Amino acid sequence: MSQLMMRWSIRIALLAWLVALPMSSGLRGQTPAASALPLPVERTGAELYRAACAACHATDGTGAPRSLVGFALPLPDFTDCAFTSVEPYADWLAIGHQGGPVRGFDRKMPAFGDALSEEEILRTLKHIKDFCEDPAWAPGDLNLPRALVTEKAFPENEAVLTTTTGGSELGAVTNEVLYEKRFGSRNQLEVAVPLSLKESTAGWSRGLGDVKVAVKRVLHHSLATGTIVSAAGEVVLPTGKESLGLGKGVTIFEPFITAGQILPRNSFIHAQAGVEVPADRDLAVPEAFWRGAIGTTIEQGRFGRAWSPIFEVLGARELESGQRVQWDLVPQMQVTLNKRQHLMINAGVRIPVADRGERRAQVITYFLWDWFDGGLRDGW
Ligand code: HEC
Structure with missing residues (x-):
């Protein structure tokens, strides 16, 4: 390899490194896991429910046992149509957003207004409503x-x-x-x-x-x-x-x-x-x-x-x-x-x-x- 080619390749490598440096430091703020994931997708009601609600309300909607939640207050059974069908979305949105006390329920039902958007809470509530499988019950x-x-x-x-x-x-x-x-x-x-x-x-x-x-x-x-x-x-x-x-x-x-x-x-x-x-x-x-x-x-x-x-x-x-x-x-x-x-x-x-x-x-x-x-x- 000639001297000239050597000098040019060093210069190009240097330039490439200089250009790449700010780009890679820009990436440094992100965790490797996040940058490896595909673009964020909208989470479904079922996913949100499993992530935010299932710990207490159980994946099947019947309410987790006392031994798991660590409190004696009974949890509602969302599979019971007589209960789940009659509650309007507006009331449940208030509870999901502000927590139980907004409708005179216990504060063990937490507020999700800061963690989830209203749209996400409504999607989660739709999932809860679907635990009642009999469409004869008027909403x-x-x-x-x-x-x-x-x-x-x-x-x-x-x-x-x-x-x-x-x-x-x-x-x-x-x-x-x-x-x-x-x-x-x-x-x-x-x-x-x-x-x-x-x-x-x-x-x-x-x-x-x-x-x-x-x-x-x-x-x-x-x-x-x-x-x-x-x-x-x-x-x-x-x-x-x-x-x-x-x-x-x-x-x-x-x-x-x-x-x-x-x-x-x-x-x-x-x-x-x-x-x-x-x-x-x-x-x-x-x-x-x-x-x-x-x-x-x-x-x-x-x-x-x-x-x-x-x-x-x-x-x-x-x-x-x-x-x-x-x-x-x-x-x-x-x-x-x-x-x-x-x-x-x-x-x-x-x-x-x-x-x-x-x-x-x-x-x-x-x-x-x-x-x-x-x-x-x-x-x-
Ligand atoms: C830390 C435990 C806990 C978590 C997590 C939790 N809840 Fe609750 N939830 C409760 C308790 C306890 C009650 C019963 C309150 C009462 O009877 O006073 C309740 C009651 C409810 C009710 C019934 C209100 C009624 O009309 O009787 C709804 C609806 C509800 N939760 C929705 C949700 C949603 C949606 C999520 C997730 C976004 C969620 N909960 C997460 C504990 C929890």
């Missing part, structure tokens, strides 16, 4: 806020105490206890027991009103379209003394259809239509009714108290020639009371607008307890 996202009068389509586990005052020129107060319980994946049984205090020309009377028993069944639900439709059959029993104005004095059958629809921006509608058919046509006239409610939910701060203004329109008409439609409007406000949001109240006024006749405005309030989500003292 809790379709459980829309309950209006004062219009019956909703979602099958519930709840107790509602409704107080109604006014309605006529004379005094009247009715307290109704309603108990609802789900059975099977699609059905719900309900019993309503009213206790009334009524004024008549003969004075005040007090007693049991007409007890109602109903069965409801979900016919269709779809989270993709935000729709739920149910059919129900109700029987009103003549347990209230008609002579004292406490009841209608006749058994009434009341079949109805009810539907709920999610609208954009946390809004929703309920619609219900049915007929009241008395067992004895001589004692009462059949009546058709239709009801609609539109509302929206406003969160007080991120993951805070939920306020739901709702507006109902109620129509009813006795199925006899010459009868007019009775229209009522019911503006109202529902608000959650505690962090768990399973206790709430609603208050509104039922205002007759057409064919008022003897009818006067009524003040209606309810206290609602979603007993499946915890006791009255839980979740504050």
Whole structure:
């Protein structure tokens, strides 16, 4: 090799080394393992779940044993559809993001808001939801806020105490206890027991009103379209003394259809239509009714108290020639009371607008307890 070639090859090697030096020092910040991996890919819900949640909730979603987690607090069983299907994503996102205490649960359920994006938490929650393998259970996202009068389509586990005052020129107060319980994946049984205090020309009377028993069944639900439709059959029993104005004095059958629809921006509608058919046509006239409610939910701060203004329109008409439609409007406000949001109240006024006749405005309030989500003292 000539001297000249030797000098040139040294110069080229030197140059190559000078060029390579900053590049290799740039790489030095990375761990060899990371630089050897392919570009980062989006982690699936299952991967995120296994990495972040399975230590406590177990890979199969049933909850890791006490000996492994080191605490006695029972873990939920995510394979139990009765539990997993009814919880809306919004509540679980709050828990996954902020930790258990945001919904009045234990702080052993950690907050992942700093470690995972909301998108990643939602993907993980989808994986948890999939532990329930029976699609017959309607998702809790379709459980829309309950209006004062219009019956909703979602099958519930709840107790509602409704107080109604006014309605006529004379005094009247009715307290109704309603108990609802789900059975099977699609059905719900309900019993309503009213206790009334009524004024008549003969004075005040007090007693049991007409007890109602109903069965409801979900016919269709779809989270993709935000729709739920149910059919129900109700029987009103003549347990209230008609002579004292406490009841209608006749058994009434009341079949109805009810539907709920999610609208954009946390809004929703309920619609219900049915007929009241008395067992004895001589004692009462059949009546058709239709009801609609539109509302929206406003969160007080991120993951805070939920306020739901709702507006109902109620129509009813006795199925006899010459009868007019009775229209009522019911503006109202529902608000959650505690962090768990399973206790709430609603208050509104039922205002007759057409064919008022003897009818006067009524003040209606309810206290609602979603007993499946915890006791009255839980979740504050
Ligand atoms: C350190 C243990 C632990 C880890 C890790 C953990 N959890 Fe939990 N989680 C709990 C405990 C304990 C409860 C029950 C809390 C209670 O009943 O007060 C719970 C409850 C829940 C609930 C049920 C809330 C309800 O409505 O009853 C959800 C949903 C949940 N966790 C989601 C997750 C997700 C998602 C992850 C992973 C991103 C995760 N958890 C990781 C301990 C944990």
